[in-house]
Amino acid sequence: GQQLNQSPQSMFIQEGEDVSMNCTSSSIFNTWLWYKQDPGEGPVLLIALYKAGELTSNGRLTAQFGITRKDSFLNISASIPSDVGIYFCAGLNYGGSQGNLIFGKGTKLSVKP
Amino acid sequence: KAGVTQTPRYLIKTRGQQVTLSCSPISGHRSVSWYQQTPGQGLQFLFEYFSETQRNKGNFPGRFSGRQFSNSRSEMNVSTLELGDSALYLCASSLSVKGAPEDYGYTFGSGTRLTVV
Numbered sequence: 429g430q431q432l433n434q435s436p437q438s439m440f441i442q443e444g445e446d447v448s449m450n451c452t453s454s455s456i457f458n459t460w461l462w463y464k465q466d467p468g469e470g471p472v473l474l475i476a477l478y479k480a481g482e483l484t485s486n487g488r489l490t491a492q493f494g495i496t497r498k499d500s501f502l503n504i505s506a507s508i509p510s511d512v513g514i515y516f517c518a519g520l521n522y523g524g525s526q527g528n529l530i531f532g533k534g535t536k537l538s539v540k541p
Numbered sequence: 542k543a544g545v546t547q548t549p550r551y552l553i554k555t556r557g558q559q560v561t562l563s564c565s566p567i568s569g570h571r572s573v574s575w576y577q578q579t580p581g582q583g584l585q586f587l588f589e590y591f592s593e594t595q596r597n598k599g600n601f602p603g604r605f606s607g608r609q610f611s612n613s614r615s616e617m618n619v620s621t622l623e624l625g626d627s628a629l630y631l632c633a634s635s636l637s638v639k640g641a642p643e644d645y646g647y648t649f650g651s652g653t654r655l656t657v658v
Contacts, residue, residue, distance in 0.1 A: 431583060461647070470545075470631050470652050473646060476646055528574060528589060528597050529574070529647060530586075531585075
């Protein structure tokens with residue numbers, strides 16, 4: 429099925445460093461979502477973006493909806509050990525017959541304490 | 542407010558058997574979607590139900606089916622299980638009504654881990 433291109437696939441960082449990951453698509457979306465998934469659990473919504481160009485923060489997390497509507501990025505500032513997990517981007521076109529979430533393959537984040 | 546509840550958490554089945562998974566959405570949410578997660582394919586959309594009707598369907602064989610009840614609870618069924626059906630099956634619910642886009646936000650359950658042997 430269709431998937432988004434998410435990069436990097438994995439990253440190791442030192443505690444306190446900033447992290448950046450992004451997602452691109454060949455199709456436009458009217459909503460971008462970022463999720464975090466811990467082992468054995470379902471994805472948890474971190475940030476939702478609804479307008480092209482929108483920049484939204486949630487604590488140390490900041491995400492932006494690209495102006496072309498085909499990309500989004502997520503930044504994590506001053507990473508801490510509990511940031512470890514897999515981060516997924518997802519695109520959605522809502523409205524009418526509601527579409528489904530299209531997911532990236534994830535960015536696995538590992539933090540060295 | 543209770544989250545999305547999926548049962549059972551773990552299942553082990555034999556090839557050729559069938560299985561039924563259950564999902565109880567957040568109270569008031571009318572849309573329930575199902576996703577399959579595997580290491581190789583990632584998160585793949587199975588189908589979505591809204592007001593007891595299948596509204597959207599992914600590219601999975603007919604062995605995968607679902608339904609939704611009048612209380613919005615949903616079940617998915619997989620018949621004639623194959624080894625490749627081993628996966629984490631996730632259910633997500635949303636308000637899904639026309640209005641603020643925030644109503645379309647999806648909340649996921651913890652999933653059912655299905656192992657086919």
